[in-house]
Amino acid sequence: MMELAKKPAEGEAWDVLLVGSGPSSLTAAIYATRGAASTLVLGGVKWGGQLMLTTTVDNFPGFPDGVHGPELMGLMRKQAERFGALVIEENVTELDVSSKPFVAVAGGKKYKAKSVIIATGAEISWLGVPGEQKLLGRGVSSCAPCDAPFFKGKKVAVVGGGDSAMEEALVLTKYATEVTIIHRRDQFKASKAMQQKVLNNKNIKIIWNTEVMEILGDQKVEGVKLLNNQTSKTSELAIDGIFVAIGHTPSTKIFSGKIDLDEKGYAKYPINTPGVFVAGDVHDYRYKQAVTAAGFGCMAAMDALKYLEELKG
Ligand SMILES: Cc1cc2nc3c(=O)[nH]c(=O)nc-3n(C[C@H](O)[C@H](O)[C@H](O)COP(=O)(O)OP(=O)(O)OC[C@H]3O[C@@H](n4cnc5c(N)ncnc54)[C@H](O)[C@@H]3O)c2cc1C
Known part of the structure; x- marks a missing residue:
């Protein structure tokens, strides 16, 4: 030594x-x-x-x-x-x-x-839903600048509605074929400028009033189970990665x-x-x-x- x-x-x-x-x-x-x-x-x-x-x-x-x-x-x-x-x-x-x-x-x-x-x-604030901790680093991430290149040609979701979520989604559009923002409210709290960039980006879809109930997959992320908090309807979305950006x-x-x-x-x-x-x-x-x-x-x-x-x- x-x-x-x-x-x-x-x-x-x-x-x-x-x-x-x-x-x-x-x-x-x-x-x-x-x-x-x-x-x-x-x-x-x-x-x-x-x-x-x-x-x-x-x-x-x-x-x-x-x-x-x-x-x-x-x-x-x-x-x-x-x-x-x-x-x-x-x-x-x-x-x-x-x-x-x-x-x-x-x-x-x-x-x-x-x-x-x-x-x-x-x-990091995590969602605390089943599958999240098990699949951390295997499709669950909290950092697009760190992990976006792993999702080249893949489908990903971003959870959140603040500036960080907008930034994550924009970074991911450089690699992923489909980027979906899942947000539990009917509007974002991100700055107007960031919101505009996201809303103007044709490669980003938004699912409003929706919460992630479970992250699906055994060895890697394969999808998410969602709940629409207005209609109480559940659905599944097939994705390869999920970026948690809730704070x-x-x-x-x-x-x-x-x-x-x-x-x-x-x-x-x-x-x-x-x-x-x-x-x-x-x-x-x-x-x-x-x-x-x-x-x-x-x-x-x-x-x-x-x-x-x-x-x-
Ligand atoms: C899942 C994940 C993946 C990431 N991937 C990347 C990546 O690929 N590339 C990249 O650049 N960044 C990545 N990051 C971000 C990066 O890890 C952080 O930016 C970095 O670790 C911050 O370093 P830090 O030393 O400031 O604090 P931290 O890494 O947060 O470390 C703080 C430490 O302080 C300890 N501590 C807290 N309170 C007390 C206390 N009261 N007494 C004693 N100790 C205490 C904690 O236990 C912890 O060990 C990732 C983050 C996460 C969560």
Whole structure:
């Protein structure tokens, strides 16, 4: 092991404490340790983040043949640990950034830190219907920029009525032969401009007032069972893929009142608490990609290293 960052003595503060263990946190850990900062990753009981839920990641640079999400996260973790990061698979339940050193509680233990990077990401809102989790990565997706090319010449559906759903549908028209938006209301809540783009696109069909009851298929998605919530009629639609675009929830509940959050609960970026930094999907509701999360992680670590230098005076 090429350990560049030493752990602090018992009871001393860590230079950098990371909350979360997705691509943003583990990239920050690589940069922080390589900057010789003692680095603790309180990675959560579900370590690795959203990519642990997926199969092939085809758009992360450096993997010309694609890479499985969990494998990619394992490699990032190994790289961070190689330089001396300590990863603990516990959830942070409390974070006090009101006085120095900062204190985080995880697994009932207290950890002190000179700087903190919050990289707790976001959780996709899923439909919660039968078949969805079983077929995740086998036709069920939440990210058209990631997965649209897998559906070349196929039929797909998008569920949702906001800007994200419109964007997903428009991306999918570049590959799929048929794109159907399934929406539970009789109008979209997306911006007028996005709606217009969708409504003007002849390759997009819309099924209004309709909810997905079940995703059908054994090894891969073969269709969906639908319920018209006005007529109570059920029907089936044959599709090869379904993109769920009904929202993301940033994982910021425990930081409420501690750091600045926007009205949707995303961390404000940049954050205005000296010594506290944020990285990845926890603040980025626009791009939501592994590579952008990693980029934000790099930036947060470099900012934290600069802050630690300034502390020394
Ligand atoms: C099914 C699926 C497929 C995807 N495919 C692709 C793809 O092919 N390409 C691509 O670029 N992007 C893809 N994405 C998006 C990508 O995974 C995210 O943009 C990226 O993972 C965000 O990274 P992050 O580090 O900001 O947060 P996350 O990956 O969300 O990680 C956050 C981590 O923080 C942890 N955490 C939360 N709260 C706490 C707490 N209190 N204490 C400790 N830990 C905590 C969570 O358990 C999690 O491990 C996909 C997403 C999904 C859901």
